[in-house]
Amino acid sequence: MEFFERFAVPHPSPLIYASMVAIGLVIIAIIAGVSYFKKWGYLWNEWLTTTDHKRIGIMYIISALLMLFRGGADAVMMRLQTSVPDNTFLDAQHYNEVFTTHGVVMIFFMAMAFVIGLMNFVVPLQIGARDVAFPRLNAISFWLYFAGAMLFNISFVIGGSPDAGWTNYYPLASNDFSTSVGVNYYNWALQISGIGTLMTGINFIATIIKMRAPGMTLMKMPMFTWSALITNAIIVFAFPVLTIAIIMGTLDRQFGTHFFASTNGGMDMMWANLFWVWGHPEVYILILPAFGIYSEIIATFSQRNLYGYKSMVGSMVIISLLSFLVWVHHFFTMGQDALTNSIFSITTMAIAVPTGIKIFNWLLTMWKGKIHFTVPMLYSVAFIPLFTIGGVTGVMLGVASADYQYHNTMFLVAHFHNTIIPGVVFAMLAGLTYWWPKMFGFMLNEKIGKWAFWFLTIGFCFSFFPMYITGLDGQARRMFTYSEATGFGPLNMLSFFGAGLMAIGFVIIVYNIYYSFRYSPRNVGDDPWNARSLEWATHNPVPEYNFAVLPQVESSEAFWDYKKKGHKLFPDSIKKIHMPNNSGLPIIMSGLFFIFGFSFVFYIWAGVIISAIGIFACMAYRSFEKDDGRYISAEEIKETEDKFGGAGQ
Amino acid sequence: MKIDHTQPLEYSTEQNQLNILGFWIFLGAEIMLFATLFASYFIYENRVGNGPSGGEIFEITPVLIETFVLLTSSFTIGLAINAMRLKRTKAMLVFLGITLLLGLGFLSVEIYEFMHYYHVGATLQTSAFTAILLTTLGTHGAHVTLGLFWGLFIMIQIKRRGLTPATANKSFIFSLYWHFLDVVWIFIFSFIYLKGMM
Numbered sequence: 076m077e078f079f080e081r082f083a084v085p086h087p088s089p090l091i092y093a094s095m096v097a098i099g100l101v102i103i104a105i106i107a108g109v110s111y112f113k114k115w116g117y118l119w120n121e122w123l124t125t126t127d128h129k130r131i132g133i134m135y136i137i138s139a140l141l142m143l144f145r146g147g148a149d150a151v152m153m154r155l156q157t158s159v160p161d162n163t164f165l166d167a168q169h170y171n172e173v174f175t176t177h178g179v180v181m182i183f184f185m186a187m188a189f190v191i192g193l194m195n196f197v198v199p200l201q202i203g204a205r206d207v208a209f210p211r212l213n214a215i216s217f218w219l220y221f222a223g224a225m226l227f228n229i230s231f232v233i234g235g236s237p238d239a240g241w242t243n244y245y246p247l248a249s250n251d252f253s254t255s256v257g258v259n260y261y262n263w264a265l266q267i268s269g270i271g272t273l274m275t276g277i278n279f280i281a282t283i284i285k286m287r288a289p290g291m292t293l294m295k296m297p298m299f300t301w302s303a304l305i306t307n308a309i310i311v312f313a314f315p316v317l318t319i320a321i322i323m324g325t326l327d328r329q330f331g332t333h334f335f336a337s338t339n340g341g342m343d344m345m346w347a348n349l350f351w352v353w354g355h356p357e358v359y360i361l362i363l364p365a366f367g368i369y370s371e372i373i374a375t376f377s378q379r380n381l382y383g384y385k386s387m388v389g390s391m392v393i394i395s396l397l398s399f400l401v402w403v404h405h406f407f408t409m410g411q412d413a414l415t416n417s418i419f420s421i422t423t424m425a426i427a428v429p430t431g432i433k434i435f436n437w438l439l440t441m442w443k444g445k446i447h448f449t450v451p452m453l454y455s456v457a458f459i460p461l462f463t464i465g466g467v468t469g470v471m472l473g474v475a476s477a478d479y480q481y482h483n484t485m486f487l488v489a490h491f492h493n494t495i496i497p498g499v500v501f502a503m504l505a506g507l508t509y510w511w512p513k514m515f516g517f518m519l520n521e522k523i524g525k526w527a528f529w530f531l532t533i534g535f536c537f538s539f540f541p542m543y544i545t546g547l548d549g550q551a552r553r554m555f556t557y558s559e560a561t562g563f564g565p566l567n568m569l570s571f572f573g574a575g576l577m578a579i580g581f582v583i584i585v586y587n588i589y590y591s592f593r594y595s596p597r598n599v600g601d602d603p604w605n606a607r608s609l610e611w612a613t614h615n616p617v618p619e620y621n622f623a624v625l626p627q628v629e630s631s632e633a634f635w636d637y638k639k640k641g642h643k644l645f646p647d648s649i650k651k652i653h654m655p656n657n658s659g660l661p662i663i664m665s666g667l668f669f670i671f672g673f674s675f676v677f678y679i680w681a682g683v684i685i686s687a688i689g690i691f692a693c694m695a696y697r698s699f700e701k702d703d704g705r706y707i708s709a710e711e712i713k714e715t716e717d718k719f720g721g722a723g724q
Numbered sequence: 725m726k727i728d729h730t731q732p733l734e735y736s737t738e739q740n741q742l743n744i745l746g747f748w749i750f751l752g753a754e755i756m757l758f759a760t761l762f763a764s765y766f767i768y769e770n771r772v773g774n775g776p777s778g779g780e781i782f783e784i785t786p787v788l789i790e791t792f793v794l795l796t797s798s799f800t801i802g803l804a805i806n807a808m809r810l811k812r813t814k815a816m817l818v819f820l821g822i823t824l825l826l827g828l829g830f831l832s833v834e835i836y837e838f839m840h841y842y843h844v845g846a847t848l849q850t851s852a853f854t855a856i857l858l859t860t861l862g863t864h865g866a867h868v869t870l871g872l873f874w875g876l877f878i879m880i881q882i883k884r885r886g887l888t889p890a891t892a893n894k895s896f897i898f899s900l901y902w903h904f905l906d907v908v909w910i911f912i913f914s915f916i917y918l919k920g921m922m
Binding site: 120208209273276277280281284285286311312313314315318319320322323326330332333334336339340341342345349352353419545691698699701703 | 741743745746747749750752753754756757760761764766768771772773774775848849850851852853855856859873874877878880881890894
């Protein structure tokens with residue numbers, strides 16, 4: 076019996092039992108549905124084993140949307156719990172678990188996946204390539220991320236969720252204070268998906284450096300591709316730090332070492348340092364691609380070239396360097412001397428300079444432009460003032476001496492949501508709407524999209540602006556409740572109201588996808604937005620080989636100049652195209668990784684050893700495998716192109 | 725697959741060039757991985773708790789043997805790649821074999837060294853210092869172990885398939901990996917052992 080007791084949830088509540096039933100029913104429904112429609116073959120051959128960057132991108136985005144709803148449910152639960160003083164909806168332990176999983180799910184499994192999904196879909200198209208440099212590795216990246224995400228998500232029904240915050244500070248995260256297996260889940264889920272992310276970083280740097288279309292020099296790349304290049308460079312240099320930090324944490328919790336203990340030479344601040352050496356670059360991993368997306372959208376819907384191309388690139392490079400030099404500002408109050416704090420205070424505030432340059436570039440791009448207020452453009456225009464508020468409060472937090480007042484209050488919570496929601500989430504929704512016709516061949520309904528936009532934006536302001544005030548008044552973050560005498564009640568209720576509006580906004584987005592799938596016209600043409608970069612020079616939806624003929628690029632706005640100045644974009648004729656084969660190995664290997672992680676969480680050594688052998692067997696199989704890909708013949712391509720109405724424009 | 729005969733075999737296809745670039749980027753990530761370990765090591769170096777310090781447990785003889793063995797293996801894998809460029813498959817296989825044997829020798833001495841630490845009471849759980857020492861050495865050792873299998877697989881493939889653009893590419897990338905492990909060891913030797921014994 077003792078063996079099975081480990082898997083029980085330490086703090087069960089009716090909510091959790093209901094979730095267990097719901098998870099069971101959904102799994103049965105999916106299996107039954109796919110079997111009923113006889114889609115297993117299709118699912119396996121076309122999606123689960125695919126190495127096509129576009130499909131992998133779409134799978135990333137679907138997973139990210141699922142995680143958005145998981146994390147969103149956590150968020151609504153938190154706002155509900157704190158909406159009135161002395162609420163008893165969640166107890167302290169359950170609240171700890173909810174804010175921890177909210178943070179982890181939203182950062183790692185929603186935002187990262189969304190960013191990487193859009194990069195997967197868009198970057199090869201923008202540089203005129205037929206796939207990424209290592210298509211098989213790309214599939215492994217996705218499936219490792221997926222295995223990590225699933226491992227993390229089962230924690231709340233099997234064994235208990237992590238409860239030490241998404242920053243997982245020690246000694247709180249040690250066995251002494253976090254007694255369930257929750258933090259083990261945190262360690263292994265992030266380790267597994269982190270390996271996938273690192274591989275993505277390597278893959279995209281190699282792709283962007285080596286596979287650009289002829290004529291596309293570095294300074295002629297579209298801005299989103301530039302942001303992807305810099306982001307992936309940050310990934311490659313930041314993620315190994317997290318890898319080591321998590322290994323040390325795992326050793327502490329599962330093998331009795333003393334890295335982050337307060338005895339035998341250990342030092343708990345070491346975790347905080349290592350975590351934020353990775354963690355601060357991480358927030359730029361999320362925001363730089365968002366900047367890239369806004370640059371694309373603002374230029375397209377203002378019908379002007381992006382203002383200050385070179386300064387845009389330069390500021391991103393400077394941001395990426397500074398991002399590694401500011402980590403201490405996350406714990407100004409934890410005992411460094413004044414000089415250390417001052418240095419990190421200055422580097423922190425310095426980041427506002429390149430970011431400010433970018434803001435002015437976007438404003439000047441719109442200046443005298445013919446602005447079309449489509450849904451993507453609305454998100455971009457709302458982003459500029461809202462993100463600026465988030466940036467300015469960030470500078471306030473960056474003043475080390477003043478930070479003693481703000482530290483660990485709701486002011487901080489308001490600040491980082493104010494950068495992440497209008498910054499990253501709006502960019503993802505804008506990008507998804509913008510590239511939707513590229514992915515699926517029809518457009519999302521504009522009118523419903525605008526409803527969603529207004530619900531989200533107004534809901535955002537109601538949710539988070541009150542937190543600035545309660546934070547300045549001293550409401551601490553991560554407290555599951557407060558007394559009526561504090562007077563925080565009404566403003567927290569307002570936050571809950573805002574969270575409700577945002578929830579409605581997301582439901583409208585889902586409805587919009589359903590509605591547009593049913594009713595949107597399918598003949599939108601290849602260039603419905605009158606856009607500027609190469610991804611719009613091929614068909615909607617994109618054929619598997621992307622471009623029948625590789626484009627010849629002469630400027631940073633290649634497709635626009637082709638339309639307006641008559642540059643010849645496709646000088647060559649159709650030849651046979653080399654494509655990668657599908658493979659079942661990535662999903663099988665990731666399944667083994669999932670078993671490996673799960674076994675490790677619960678100290679099931681037999682499972683650890685067997686799955687580890689399986690993983691190495693997969694790698695050995697891959698080493699001996701001969702896979703030279705396949706060719707699509709010129710005739711086949713011509714046939715496909717004729718169906719789309721004309722070869723290579 | 726278009727093969728460009730003006731390039732050395734390992735660079736002769738587009739995918740080969742991508743693979744080599746990709747691996748260099750991976751080595752960049754590996755540098756960060758070991759840099760994090762070294763940074764942590766320097767922080768924990770003197771935080772020995774009730775356990776021994778580095779100077780008390782390091783033994784120069786096994787460390788010197790490990791160093792010479794691994795440095796020699798880096799030289800022999802260089803010879804193997806040189807033989808590959810000269811299209812002398814047999815010589816290449818011999819040098820690769822010697823490299824892996826030297827790697828195995830290194831690993832054996834390292835295991836002996838770990839057993840020694842265990843006997844003198846410096847285990848993973850003793851102190852933060854012993855933990856970071858064993859984690860750093862262990863990470864390097866795990867890389868060498870993985871390399872032994874990887875190298876063996878490549879040797880088998882060369883034996884079966886001969887020198888093709890694919891096998892040459894794999895061998896070259898493996899040599900980059902092996903040299904990298906050697907460089908890491910030089911840092912371990914200088915900044916962990918020598919610094920600890922001084």
